[in-house]
Amino acid sequence: MEAADGKEAVELFDGQPIDLLITDFNMPSMNGAELIQKVRAMKSYAYMPILLLTTEVRQEKIQQALDGNITAFIKKPFETQDFVKIVKKALK
């Protein structure tokens, strides 16, 4: 499933089973942090793995804000094979 921005994404989380959320931090209309907090608050997705893509510069700040909600951060830029490894692991 794909969504162009955070708003669109929230609509997808309507209670249907979803295995994994991968989101960027910087997005139009709703940023990654808001999206994650909204989704986490829903009962169906309380324990779903979430991967957040971030840039080096802001990592620490974001990490603090979202600690306890996120499965793993993926720093941009990343190698495809690392990304695949992390996604595979999150889906286990």
Added chain:
Amino acid sequence: MDFIQEYIEEAKQVLKSLEGSLLQFENRTADAEEINTVYRYLHTLKGSAGMFGFQDVERLSHELESVYSDIRDGLRQQDEFILDLALHAVDVLGDLLDGKDAVKEADKIIKDIQGIKIGTTGSPTGHSVSKEVSGGEKGFVIILSPEKEIFKRGINFQAIMDEIHELGSCEFIIHNEVVPFEKQISNKQIDSLVEVLLVCKGGLDAVKDVFLFMKPSEYMVLPIGGPEVFKSNEYQSFITLTEKEVQDRLNIINALDPTVLASESISNSIQEAPLKAEIVGNEEGEDDEQSTKIIRKSKKNGHVSVATQKLDQLINIVSELVIFRSEMHHLMEGTKNPEVDEALEKLERLTLRLRDSAFNIRLVPLNILNVKLQRLIRSVSKELGKEVEFITEGLDTELDRSMINALEAPLMHLIRNAIDHGIEKPEERSRRNKPEKGLLKFYSYNSGDHVFIQIQDDGNGIDFEKIRAKAIEKGLLSKNQTYTEKELLNVMMSPGFSTADQVTTVSGRGVGMDVVKKEITAIRGDIEVSTEKGLGSIFTLRLPLTLTILDTLVVKVSDNKYLLPISEVQFCYEEEHTKLFSKKSRQINYEGQLLPFVSMREYFGMEESTGKETVIVVNKNDTKIAVVVDSILGKLQTVYKPLNELLHNVDCFSGASILGDGSMALILNALKLKA
């Protein structure tokens, strides 16, 4: 089973051990204890044979026993001749037990033995050597102190524990268990500290990989070098143990794998494979070198032999459980009840684990072929006057029992070929500046869900000119065309091809590489050859771990579902129907390569689809083909069932399987779809 049958089974077991012990002597001079072991086997054999009225067995083992009793007492040296005789006697004894008429052979051996006793016979020596490198199990102690709300981070702690389980054998110790741990998991709030003792083959990195999503403060992995690990600062920052608790842990580690602690201090005595060592720590443990004492156990460690029938039954039940689980999954798909989902998930985990352990029971190490291979090499190299050094590695790789049975003949054939056609005679070798002794290596290893076996020789390599000439002579190739090496190797494996200049007793008896290839393909394996002229060849066999369970991709064509083995699927993408069929050539461009594609709808004579279709690139043995289906429905683990004999001409399907909803689906054999 009556007593006699039971005796025969037992006697055969003894013969097998005897054969193994005898072959050990080839590598080095036997020490007193081993000679004694051989003597004891013979003695057992003799005693029980008398009891059950196998007089010839009794006579033969008696004679042999007396020879080994002399050797044990230092009155005689074991030489090549005696060893040959003893090995031959093992075969004859086996025949006698099977009720075959081998009395004449037995008499001949007895006569020879009596000849030795008077001192008239003897023979020159020639050796072959085998060496085994063990797997190298490592021990780790892991401490996990997850945050209470780790589940809220989308991390399934149970899955992490399962992953540790998959790494090797392990024992979990839960500390601070106020709430039962199961409950903590289901409440998704972890209060406890989890300690894991793990023995596995992978290194530290492989273990740490499991904790990719955990914070560095949440886990700690310490390699176990000895008891001192439990005294280290790192360990004690989490847990402090009493002496008794340390001892308990050492005992657990020993039960998991005795070599982990043993390899540190006493690697020498461990190398004698049949003996298992157990370590008992001292009370104080002040001096590490001395704090371990070894007790040798010469008994096998708790093996139960079970009739294969019973095992097959178990596997059948488990297979059906797997199907049932898929069915359940299918039925429950509509519900959005998280508790049901969770219960299903648990069921899934358990079934998978049950399946894995059930299949594990059927797995046997390749080691059981070792004795046979060594004897073959011994006899073939003697017969051909060649000297061969046999090196094995990874014989502890495990395979399905039925696979090993099916592998025996082709492996023997490959080895025979390597010695006959590959390795040159000693004179020839020294002329070519090679050591006189030819090298034959037998490697095996696991990779993914496949087992690889390599047979490598440092002989002459494959002579492509010879293959070409021969193939042209046999009319398999045309004279005026040039062929790549790969094509020539393929020809070598096609029916009715054998290059031996003369038909020897060893190879070239009409069956050739084509039979090897056929037998390997029959167990869903591949064979690959690489060769360098003058330097040798490598034959690589790639085999599936089990024969019955298959990971497949479920695809839809019109209203029907078909399965494609996932191992063959390389790439998938969606494409508009019109775009695909706009050109006449029926080819797609995949990674700059033009690939032919087959539309399943067309192949099965159904009406054309209009919208989007899915293209699946299938790669089997480097032959690629694209298959066009309506869509991909998902991934499914299925139990492979062969097609009925009446359908054996239908080669576009390789088998059938039952889907989760109880309906049937056929497994596509994509390469045969080419019209």
